[in-house]
Amino acid sequence: MVKRFGPITAVDGLDLEVPEGICLGLLGPNGAGKSTTMRLLTGQAIPDAGELRVLGHDLPGDAKAARAEMGVVPQLDNLDVDVTVEDNLAIFARLYRVPDVAAAVDRALDLARLRDRRRDAVDELSGGMRRRLLLARGLVHEPKLLLLDEPTVGLDPQIRTELWTLIGELRSRGTTILMSTHYIEEAERLADEVAVMAKGKVISRGHPVELISEHAGVQTAEIYGPPELLTEARAKAEAQGLSVRPAGPAIAIVGSERAENGAIPDDAVVRAATLEDVFVMLTGEEAE
Amino acid sequence: MRRLEPAAIGGVMSRELANFRTYWRGTTFSSVLEPIVYLLAFGLGFSATLVDEVDGIPYIEFVGTGMVATAVIFSSALPAMFGTFVKHRFQNTYDAILAAPVDVEELVTAEMLWIGLRSGTYGCVPLLVTIAFGLDPAPGMLLVPLFCFVTALGFAGFGVAMAATVAKIDQFNYVTALCITPLFLVAGTFFPIDGLPQGVQVVAQLNPLLQLVELVRGGAFGFEAVDLARFAYLCGFALLTWRIAIRQMYNRLID
Numbered sequence: 001m002v003k004r005f006g007p008i009t010a011v012d013g014l015d016l017e018v019p020e021g022i023c024l025g026l027l028g029p030n031g032a033g034k035s036t037t038m039r040l041l042t043g044q045a046i047p048d049a050g051e052l053r054v055l056g057h058d059l060p061g062d063a064k065a066a067r068a069e070m071g072v073v074p075q076l077d078n079l080d081v082d083v084t085v086e087d088n089l090a091i092f093a094r095l096y097r098v099p100d101v102a103a104a105v106d107r108a109l110d111l112a113r114l115r116d117r118r119r120d121a122v123d124e125l126s127g128g129m130r131r132r133l134l135l136a137r138g139l140v141h142e143p144k145l146l147l148l149d150e151p152t153v154g155l156d157p158q159i160r161t162e163l164w165t166l167i168g169e170l171r172s173r174g175t176t177i178l179m180s181t182h183y184i185e186e187a188e189r190l191a192d193e194v195a196v197m198a199k200g201k202v203i204s205r206g207h208p209v210e211l212i213s214e215h216a217g218v219q220t221a222e223i224y225g226p227p228e229l230l231t232e233a234r235a236k237a238e239a240q241g242l243s244v245r246p247a248g249p250a251i252a253i254v255g256s257e258r259a260e261n262g263a264i265p266d267d268a269v270v271r272a273a274t275l276e277d278v279f280v281m282l283t284g285e286e287a288e
Numbered sequence: 289m290r291r292l293e294p295a296a297i298g299g300v301m302s303r304e305l306a307n308f309r310t311y312w313r314g315t316t317f318s319s320v321l322e323p324i325v326y327l328l329a330f331g332l333g334f335s336a337t338l339v340d341e342v343d344g345i346p347y348i349e350f351v352g353t354g355m356v357a358t359a360v361i362f363s364s365a366l367p368a369m370f371g372t373f374v375k376h377r378f379q380n381t382y383d384a385i386l387a388a389p390v391d392v393e394e395l396v397t398a399e400m401l402w403i404g405l406r407s408g409t410y411g412c413v414p415l416l417v418t419i420a421f422g423l424d425p426a427p428g429m430l431l432v433p434l435f436c437f438v439t440a441l442g443f444a445g446f447g448v449a450m451a452a453t454v455a456k457i458d459q460f461n462y463v464t465a466l467c468i469t470p471l472f473l474v475a476g477t478f479f480p481i482d483g484l485p486q487g488v489q490v491v492a493q494l495n496p497l498l499q500l501v502e503l504v505r506g507g508a509f510g511f512e513a514v515d516l517a518r519f520a521y522l523c524g525f526a527l528l529t530w531r532i533a534i535r536q537m538y539n540r541l542i543d
Contacts, residue, residue, distance in 0.1 A: 005543070036543075042387050045543035064389045072387035078380035080303065082310040091306060095299035095388035121310070137384075 001050030003036055003200075010036040011047070012200030018145075023167075023177040025191030027184070027275075029283050033200040034180035035075065038149045041178070042067055055144055068096065071143035073135050075150040081123040085114055085133060088122060089140050096141035104140050111166070112136035128159040135166060139175075146170065148179040152186060164189055184276045194275065198283040208275050215281055216273035217255030223268045224250045236263045245280045254281060292397060296390040300398035303385070308406070315410075319363060323355045323414035327421055330478060342480055345509065352418025354477030356411050356436065356504045357497040361472055364407040364440035368447020369460055372399065372537075376451065382541055392538045396448055400530060403444035404437050411436030415504065428507035435507070438522045439500045445529025452536035476501045496525045 003011040011033045018024045026034050039045040041054055043063025052059040057066035079088050086105050093104040109115045112132040114125075122130060131152075138146060151167065152160040167190055171177060181187050187194050188208050195205040204211060223233050230251050234244045240263055243254040254277045256264050264270070308315075330351050342350045375381040385395055412433055419425055450463050474481060474488070475497035481489055492498055499518040506515045 003543075039543060044383070044386055044541070064391055067387060068389035072384075074380070074383060074387070076380050076383075078384040080307060080379075080381070083306045087306040091299065091303045092384075092388060094302055095296065095385065095390055097295050097299075097389070 001037075001040065001052060002048045003033075003040060003045060004048050009200055011040065014050075014197075014201050016195060016202055018176065018178050020176050021174050022192040023171045023179060023190055025187035025194045026178065026180040026197055027182065027187045027191075027194050027279060028180075028197035029182055032182075032197045032283070034182075034197060035149055037197075038072075038147055038178075038180060041147060042070070042072055068141075069143055070145040070147060071138035071141065072147045073138040073149065073151055075153055077130055077134055079122045079130060079134060079137070082121055084119050084121055085109070085125070086118040088133065089137055092137050093140045098141050104142075107142075108136040108140045111139060127156070128162055131155065131159060131163055132166065135163065139170070143175070145176045145178065148177060150180055150182070152181075152183065160186075184274070184279055188275050196279060196282050203282055204278070211278050212273050212275060216277040217257060218273055219255070219257045219270055220273045220277050221253045221256035221259070221264045221268040221270045222247055222250045223253065223265060225265075229265075233263075233265060243281055245277070247280075252277065252280075291391075292394055296394040297398040297401065299388075300385060300390060300395055301402045303381075304399070304402040315363075319359060319410045319413050320417070323352070323359065323417045326355055326358075327352055327414075327417060345505075346422075348421055349418060349423045349508070350505075351478060352414055352421060352423060353504045353508050354475065354501050355414035355418070356432065357439070357475050357500045358472055358477055359414050360407050360411040360436050360440050360500060361443055361468060361497055363410045364403050364443040365447045365468055366464075367407075368399070368403050368444040369451050369463065370457075371403075372448045372451035373454070373457055373460075376540065377457075386541060392541055393534050395541075396445075396534045396537050397530070399448060400441050400444040400533065403447075404441040407440030407444070408433050408437030411440065415508075423508065426508055426510075428511060430507075432504055432507050435500055435503045435519070435522070438519070438526055439496055442496055442522060442525035442529050445526065445533040448533040449529060449536045452533070452540040471495050471497050474498070496522055 001011055001014045002009065014033065014037060026037065028034050036045060040047055040052060041059070043060045043066070046060050054066040055069050057063070059066060080091070086109065089105045089108045090101050093101040098104040109118055112135065114129060114133060114136070117125060117129065122133065125133065135151070148167065152163050155163070164186070167177070171190065179190065191208065193206065194208050194211060195202045196211070197203070204215065206214065223230060234251055237244050237253045237259065240260060242256070242259060242263070245252050245254065253259065253264060254273065256270060327348060332348065334347055339347045341347055382395065386392070415429060415432055450460070454460060454463070474484070474492045475495055481492050481498065484492065499521055503515055503518050506512060
């Protein structure tokens with residue numbers, strides 16, 4: 001699939017298949033084309049080339065029918081702030097043609113744990129409650145597929161954990177989820193499979209554990225110290241064919257278990273390889 | 289799925305209704321108070337000193353029936369412009385709606401219908417106020433809500449199209465100064481247009497508000513055959529702005 005905006009190619013030959021019943025994490029830095037991919041999937045963007053099939057519907061022609069069976073949780077909070085919690089849900093239950101609106105609203109309120117706030121206006125809710133409501137709104141019609149676009153971007157750690165619990169519950173119920181994120185931890189915790197995306201295409205895909213062993217090995221050694229020491233350590237490691245990446249104030253030698261005679265200083269911090277190592281190596285961007 | 293599904297249009301309108309329930313008091317208050325103030329200022333002020341009547345109609349009744357058009361344009365074009373712009377750019381409301389099984393055509397149609405209904409209702413207020421000031425009720429007045437509704441649809445489409453066209457919200461100043469104010473002044477509300485130069489009179493005939501004013505006065509004082517053409521013109525105006533609004537919004541909302 002290809003999508004261009006003037007001179008910029010946001011999605012550049014993306015090839016992606018999401019199997020039923022899994023949570024696929026679309027992991028990539030800002031500008032990798034994740035949000036454009038989400039908009040292509042809802043028919044809010046029309047691809048310049050390629051084929052797009054969602055739940056058996058060909059897009060963009062059949063986008064409306066596809067949207068009826070999927071739920072979307074946007075990156076930006078677009079709730080109606082003056083309207084009550086239950087009305088926000090009821091409006092979307094109607095837009096999704098749910099036969100029993102009242103029952104759907106009750107179910108969504110339970111999911112968001114907002115039953116006792118149902119008659120309050122949205123702007124009286126806390127940030128965490130609003131995010132839970134946004135998630136429940138996307139689920140009000142019990143969709144087969146859920147699109148989560150950066151579900152916890154810019155949120156407090158506490159609210160993020162709260163949402164992760166909710167998304168985890170959905171996952172265990174078997175809802176198919178496609179989640180874009182640029183948070184490593186989010187992908188690691190929630191995704192059954194991760195597709196690493198950069199410059200508009202998927203550059204690697206697999207279970208987080210597989211990706212780590214394939215691209216990063218077993219261990220990573222982080223070396224802290226003055227710049228001269230870091231430069232020297234980097235040169236030694238690279239001479240042995242090891243990958244080195246910046247890690248904030250330190251450098252990280254990826255696959256350090258393969259290092260020989262003194263490439264890793266004694267005071268280096270050796271830890272298990274993570275998805276972050278994979279992400280930084282593949283995309284060349286520092287992770288968040 | 290079919291085009292223009294009632295469920296999609298009704299769903300979008302139910303969102304407007306839910307929001308309206310939070311702000312209807314202020315809107316209703318100003319829409320009732322405004323014609324009263326105008327009638328007192330212009331009607332009583334002018335008729336006491338300058339004008340007694342126009343074409344045999346007491347001036348206060350002339351202005352009161354004309355004010356219907358003022359109420360319609362200010363409760364349709366402006367909310368359509370600002371409301372659409374705010375929902376699109378600041379609240380991302382349309383992103384949420386278009387992620388549901390609703391397309392741009394249904395979204396624009398619902399927004400226009402909602403504004404049409406609301407403005408069609410508020411448009412009748414000046415007529416009721418004028419009746420309270422002494423205008424005799426007439427059976428033809430029962431058609432005024434319909435006239436207002438159709439005109440408001442047209443101006444709602446105009447407003448939505450403008451909101452989808454301007455780059456920044458302050459560009460609405462140009463739209464208001466170049467379009468809305470002239471239309472509102474040369475509608476035959478406060479003075480009959482036959483006093484204006486011939487050229488201006490011809491152009492003024494294109495003003496949907498002028499046609500609405502004539503229809504409202506027809507309802508109050510007796511219709512003429514030409515009123516059918518006036519009504520057809522308003523329907524055409526609504527149809528035209530509907531299609532333009534859909535095209536502009538599609539270009540704006542779909543990448």
